[in-house]
Amino acid sequence: MQLLGLHHVSILTGKAEKNYQFYTKVLGMRLVKKTVNQDNTESYHLFYADAEGTPGTEVTFFDIPGLGHTYRGTSDISTVSLRVKTTDSLLFWEERFKQLGIEHDSIQNRAGRDTLAFRDFEGTRLILVADNGEKGVRSGVPWERSEIPVEHAIIGLGPVTLTISIAEPTIGILTEVMGFRYVSSYPSLEGDFPEIVVYATGEGGAGAEVHIERRPDLPRARIGRGGVHHVAFRVPNEEEYNQWVQRLKDNRIASSGKVERYYFKALYFREPNGILFELSTDTPGFATDEPMETMGQTLALPPFLEPRRAEIEANLRPLELND
Numbered sequence: 001m002q003l004l005g006l007h008h009v010s011i012l013t014g015k016a017e018k019n020y021q022f023y024t025k026v027l028g029m030r031l032v033k034k035t036v037n038q039d040n041t042e043s044y045h046l047f048y049a050d051a052e053g054t055p056g057t058e059v060t061f062f063d064i065p066g067l068g069h070t071y072r073g074t075s076d077i078s079t080v081s082l083r084v085k086t087t088d089s090l091l092f093w094e095e096r097f098k099q100l101g102i103e104h105d106s107i108q109n110r111a112g113r114d115t116l117a118f119r120d121f122e123g124t125r126l127i128l129v130a131d132n133g134e135k136g137v138r139s140g141v142p143w144e145r146s147e148i149p150v151e152h153a154i155i156g157l158g159p160v161t162l163t164i165s166i167a168e169p170t171i172g173i174l175t176e177v178m179g180f181r182y183v184s185s186y187p188s189l190e191g192d193f194p195e196i197v198v199y200a201t202g203e204g205g206a207g208a209e210v211h212i213e214r215r216p217d218l219p220r221a222r223i224g225r226g227g228v229h230h231v232a233f234r235v236p237n238e239e240e241y242n243q244w245v246q247r248l249k250d251n252r253i254a255s256s257g258k259v260e261r262y263y264f265k266a267l268y269f270r271e272p273n274g275i276l277f278e279l280s281t282d283t284p285g286f287a288t289d290e291p292m293e294t295m296g297q298t299l300a301l302p303p304f305l306e307p308r309r310a311e312i313e314a315n316l317r318p319l320e321l322n323d
Contacts, residue, residue: 001243002179003201004234005137005208006157007264007280008047008058009080011124012070014225016044016063020321022120023048023059026100027082028148031296031321032286037062038261041305042315050140050155053286053295055234055264056207057140057156065317068224070123074165075274076221077228078213079117081127081158083139083206087114089152090130111159111186111198113206122226129158129206136205159209160231161196162275163221167214169272174199174210177251178233188213201233232266232278241265241281262302263288 013019023029032053037043044063047053059080072078084090090107097104097118104118116128131139142153164170174180178201185195190213197212210231223229235241241258245267248255256268263286267279286295289302299316301309 001240001247003279004236004282005056005202005205006160007055007232007234007278007282008060009077009157009160009231010060010062010229011080012067012223012225012227012229013061013063013122014065014067015122016046016061016065016319017321018121019061019063020046023061024146026096026102027154028143028146029059029154030143030146032058033263033290033300034296034298034319034321035300035302036305036312036316038302038305041308041312044316044319047286047296049286051143052141052292054140054156055280055282055285056137057154059157062229063319064225070224070227071219071222072163073218073221074163074215076163076223077160077231077275078163078221079125079127079161080228081115081129081160081206082154083129083131083156083158084152084154085130085139086132086151087130090114090116090128092149092152093118093128108189109186110189111184111196111209111211120226124226124228127158128154131155131206134205136200136203137207139207156207158206159198159211160228161211161213162273163213163215163218164273164275165214165216165218165220166273167197167212170275171197171199171212173253173271177247177253180210183209190215193217230268230276230278232280235265235279235281237283238265238281241267241279244279260304262304 029048033047050057139155180199183198
């Protein structure tokens with residue numbers, strides 16, 4: 001029983017229309033599912049991914065208009081990475097960000113990889129990571145129907161960074177309960193702070209890593225627009241999902257219990273520093289209720305919400321996602 005890598009990250013946005021423009025038009029990702037927050041059906045939930053909605057390539061957003069700012073600090077998923085094929089791709093993106101006025105840093109080395117940090121319009125901290133042929137969790141399928149050349153397309157999730165005040169309890173959960181292993185460490189780019197420590201699961205590589213940044217000098221984060229709500233990790237099938245439910249019980253870790261999301265099954269719990277983790281199945285996937293070719297074009301509702309479609313649509317604000 002082993003987690004395969006990252007499944008998705010979920011972020012908060014206050015402007016879904018502008019969010020759509022940024023992630024599909026600027027970054028060239030595919031909107032694979034337009035649905036609702038199943039826990040609050042008056043809010044949209046947008047999923048961006050590779051061409052096929054492959055687990056491990058998904059960045060999702062809860063739309064909450066009027067949401068306040070994020071205040072950075074500890075107990076926070078402070079950065080989200082996106083994989084590209086090569087360092088040449090980073091050079092392409094660096095020039096693209098310059099032309100479009102996207103806030104970005106220079107290309108820098110993190111954990112032995114070339115990377116390019118940038119921010120979206122709500123301040124979400126993002127990092128492009130070059131695979132450069134590294135072995136590990138395989139990448140996704142480039143979305144060809146965007147203006148981004150296929151050779152430079154975003155092809156999956158890379159490492160997430162957890163910024164925490166006390167590292168040991170979180171590391172304990174990752175290694176003793178979730179099966180992660182220590183890989184390496186690298187210098188922080190934030191000045192005279194301890195090194196960032198790398199842990200991986202599954203086949204390893206950029207798509208299977210969690211980076212731990214210890215910052216006892218910072219206050220606790222307050223999450224608003226542009227902040228990361230949770231990170232999910234890949235469970236291959238329902239059989240192993242059931243085993244993870246039991247494993248958390250055996251370790252006396254409070255959890256949500258089984259949650260049916262229709263496109264995947266979910267299991268939520270908080271690690272000791274308060275960051276929300278999710279374990280999500282790879283199956284059945286986003287094409288279960290829409291043809292692969294037309295995913296994301298209309299409002300999709302899981303079968304248990306479909307009888308309420310008229311009510312849900314009446315309570316949703318109009319959302320114009322213009323191409």
